[in-house]
Amino acid sequence: MAYTARSRRTTAVLAALSLGILALSACNGDAGKDTATTPSAAASASAAGTDKGADAPSAAGSDDGGSDGGNSSDSQGSTPPSQPASDDGQDGGVGMCETTDLSYNVTVASKPVNHALLKATNKGSGPCLLPANELVITIPELDGAAEHMGPDGKDWILKAGESAYAGIMFSRADTAGGKSADKVEIALTAAESPTTVAIDEGPVTVNDGQVTSFFGTAEDALTY
Template identity: 80%
Template sequence: MAYATRSVRTTAVLATLSLGILALTACKGEADKGTAAPSPAAEASSAGTDKSSATPATATPGGSDSSGGSAGSGGSTPPSSEPGVDDDQDGGVGMCETTDLTFTVTVASKPVNHALLTAVNKGGDPCLLPANELVITIPGLDGAAEHMGPDGKDWLLKPGEKAYAGIMFSRADTAGGKSADKVEIALTAAESPTTVPINGGPVTVNDGQVTSFFGTAEDALTY
């Protein structure tokens, strides 16, 4: 009878232990679920959050960031364009005035009775040179020199750049004339002339003529 009682107690103890083991197993399973690895969607969300909170690169002058990359596709500023002449022939550049230029007049070896006029832009800015309005007069003679040769075109004279015109003082078949050692020059009839000595003068003047401005001395002395 005592044996039967111990057997019943042993069975009860085993049953209780089994229930405890089952309970512990269930608790561990729930804990494992709580610490499971994050899903791919959760990882992507976390990565996006990290990127948005990253410190941006510091911009440097010229559109480059601190890592050396440049902004935009070219990464450089196109150079500024040089002054030019538009359809209205201004382009933001004013007309040359007589006082903007320095002049020299030198007797030419050929053709005979000719001199070369050289004009230089002495200013710091370009200007438009009026090609066909050049006025040459000889002190003591009436009237200005007539135009000879083809018409030129107003053109941009940059600082330090030269322009040339040919002056004919007399025709070989014309007798007589007045001796002159200087001329008066103005870019237009509306301006006050400047007096320029004739290098290699004096010359005899009886039929003064002048060309338009050219880019070379050879062209200016062709007529």
């Protein structure tokens, strides 16, 4: 009986040891699995980080695209501004001279022959832009206006009290006949109503009227 009890205890101890060994093996196996999976997880995390790092240059490239957009904006900024809608920038906003803005004097010239000098003075209190090439001279009771002669002038700002000059030729030396006139009609443009001005030292004989553009001096006006 004593032997039987001892055998049972030995068997129990061996069984317990076996269970302990099995449990220990199981634990070691789980630990091995954890250890085995850890590098894989780390590798996955590392790969994910590498992928994100590879995406970073693309994001930078996108930012560069935005920078290009900034350059485009700079190009627009360097675009020259639109042109003015009117010509006021050229004359500082000064209005055109009208026929009634000026006073006129027409005097027969000593030379050249058959010429008279027209002096037009700004009688207003401010400047105006003088149309140099649109002067219209007509003789009452004669058909048509005087033709243009000489070079074209340039419009300029005629200040208050300042004068401009034009030469009028009433007849050619080689043309006989004509009509007598002691006054002329003057308009700065064909669209305006003319004003009538007496001819100092007149009357004159008119058979082929011509007129120059406006000039800044009497000498220039009587050159043609």
